[in-house]
Amino acid sequence: MTTETTSTIEGRPDASPATTTGLGREWWRSAVIYQVYPRSFADGSGDGIGDLPGITERLGDLAELGVDAVWLSPFYRSPQKDAGYDVADYCDVDPLFGTLDDFDRMLGRAHELGLRVIVDIVPNHSSSAHRWFQEALAAAPGSPERARYLFRDGRGENGELPPNNWESVFGGPAWTRVEEADGTPGQWYLHLFDSSQPDLDWTNPWVHEQFRDVLRFWLDRGVDGFRVDVAHGMVKVPGLPDYTPPEGGGSMGGSTPTLDAGALEPEISASGPDTPPYWAQEGVHEIWREWRDVLDEYEGDRILAAEAWVEPLARLADWVRADEMHQAFNFSYLETPWKATAIRRVVDDSIAAFASVGAPSTWVLSNHDVVRHASRLAITAENPQGHGLGPKSPGLPDPVVGLRRARAATALMLALPGSAYIYQGEELGLPEAIDLPDEARQDPTWIRTGGERYGRDGCRVPLPWEADAPAFGFNATGASWLPQPSDWASFARDVQRGAPGSTLELYRTLLALRAANDLGHGSLDWVPGFGPDVVAFRNGEVTVVANAGDTPVELPAGEVLVASSDLDGAVLPPDTTVWLRA
Structure with a gap:
């Protein structure tokens, strides 16, 4: 793989304009934000569960990686029936993760390193222990x-x-x-989720008041924003009428589209008569305007990022209108298969939809709820969102193909204008942990379906930091709340750091080049002439060519800045993305 070296390739210089963002320059419009799943990031106490002191100790690695901000999944007091998304106290830290003082130290260290910090908030439901x-x-x-x-x-x-x-x-x-x-x-x-997660009634002004207080509690401590869980929920149709999802509908009431292997089932289709009476109701927008008013009281561009499983993209854009939220995860992009025509379509649709309301697209490929894209992009059978992967799943991925496509997909994503999210471990090329023992699985989906669905444990396994250390450096004791695959030593950060061709070094190079060329604030012009299996575009002075097909393609003239896999002279192999400077 070419990363820090450069070369020149003779070839085709043609290009034609397509779309542009034309947006402002606030930090969140172009930021690359790294998701930390606290249970699985780093464990300072040695009890087998990641914690805030562990995060603090490893923040330097994230600054070295080159990201702009960190988003932390929940660390609040909780019975942990759903890994912290069942909150028992929104204004305190669960002892599993440390204390409020530990949070303040973590936040201070992040700010010292130039990293902003976004915290999760869960307003659709609380814990039954609250x-x-x-x-x-x-x-x-x-x-x-x-x-x-x-x-x-x-x-x-x-x-x-x-x-x-x-x-x-x-x-x-x-x-x-x-x-x-x-x-x-x-x-x-x-309880739209587990029985331990009762839904709050957002028609009650008392609930609104409580959450305004929660927002101010964390904003006063200095957080830079909130990722809002289930931001398309909270408001239900009056009378709570019966609803039967269409045949083949998803776990959150959506319909399953016909997509190529590797695509995901959307959790909601928020258009037409199939919109469930508990998702994407118009009343949610009043809540977000109310929350935006609170954030606007504070200096420093504090932000709201929506986890909203809403389709189509034109409808999702309602969540990021100028007086509502700042970002909304682009799950339509995440769900897109590794097919050039589908990628071009979703990129065009995304930029158009979000720019129409003055917002950037927020690109994402993996998170704590979906199969890691180093595995997902090579699955050869349907794998609906939320079902997860296990040893008996059909169409299990080829790990070599999966990693190659994941690297190529990431190289494409990080060249797009807008903001992007990285899920912890993807910079190491981590695949989904498929062979977890049944008795080790803890996801409520696994439990409530009697093992019919594997759920999300496979993307939540603790990270490997050091190849030869206990628990691969996750802690000093070797304890781990989910078992780590025995072959993960080769993915450890210390093995990959400085190693030419490693996935870690690829990410570091991509992020450095993205920043140096201001790609997040850039614009996109499609480059024609490559055929249906290639995605090619120009963002500023950088030309990006991604080969999603089976046949090598000739590259245009240009200096190679970075490639996701080794090049063959002036030829781009399949499942490879290259950045060029003309």
Whole structure:
């Protein structure tokens, strides 16, 4: 692989204009943001679960990588029924991860290194262990405490049937019946996720007030923004009507499109009559305007980033209008297969949709909820979003093909104008951990479906830092909350650092060149003449050519800045991306 060396190739110089961003220069418009999944990043205490002191110790590695900011998945007090997305106290750190003082030290160290810090916030639901919910359970039906959540009387002669037919994202019914104070069966509460995650009632002004206070708590401590979990949720159609997803519908009520291998099932189709009554309702936008007002009280361009599984892109753009959120993850891009025509289409659609409201596209290929793209892009059978990969999954990926495509896909993504997110470990080329023992899996999806779906544990395995250390350097004791594959020594950061051709060095080079050439603030012009299996475009002085086909292609003239795999002279092999300077 060519990384830091350069060469010149003779060939075709033709190009034609296509699209441009034409947006402002706030930091978040072009930032590369690194997602830290705290449980699996670095463990300072040695108990087998990553923590804030571990993160603090390793922040220098992220600054060295060349990212601009860090996003932390939840570290709040929680029973950990869903790896921290079941929050029991939004304004405190779970002892698993440390203390508020540990958070402040981590934040201070990040800012010293020039890294901004974004924290997760989970407003659709709390933990059933949260004081708000426990007080609701203790109170009577119709009380102000019950009104914090979506409690309803059951159907049937004695209320023995749930209030409607909604299904949980994690499998099974979305309603659980409670026992009242007198010991009799009582009302039901809604949980679109696990039964330990009751949905809050966002028609209640009290809920709005509580979350404004939560935002200010963390903004006052100095955080640079929030990634908002389930930002397309929270508001439900009045009356909570029955809803049956279309045949083949996804776990979050969407429909499954016909896509090539490697594509994902969207969690929602937010257009037309198939929009579920619990996703993407217009009322959510009032919430985001309210939150934006809070953030605008603070200096320093504090941001809101939406996890919103919404299609089409033109509809998703509503989440990032000028008075709402700043970013929305481009899951349409993440779900796009490694096919040139599909990539060109989604890039065009993305830039047009987001630019229409003055926002950048926020590109992403992996996160803590999806199969890592070093495996996903080589799956040869349908793999719906949320199902995960395990030893009995059909169409298991070829790891060599998967890594080669992942490197090429990342090289393409990091050349696009806009912002980008990197999920921890992808800079090491980590694949999905497929062969986890059944007894080790902890995802609620695995548990609630009785093993029918493997869930997300495979992308959450603790990172390998040092090839010859206990737990590959994740900690000093060798403990690990999920078992690390025995062959991950070759992926360890210390082995890859400084090694020509390593995935780590590829990422470092791509990020340095992206910054040096200001690609995030750039524009995109398609370069024609390569055929249907090639994605080629110019961003500023950099020409990017990605071969997603099976046949080598001739390269245009230019100085090679970086290539995702070894080049064959002036020929670009399959599953390879190159950056050139004309």
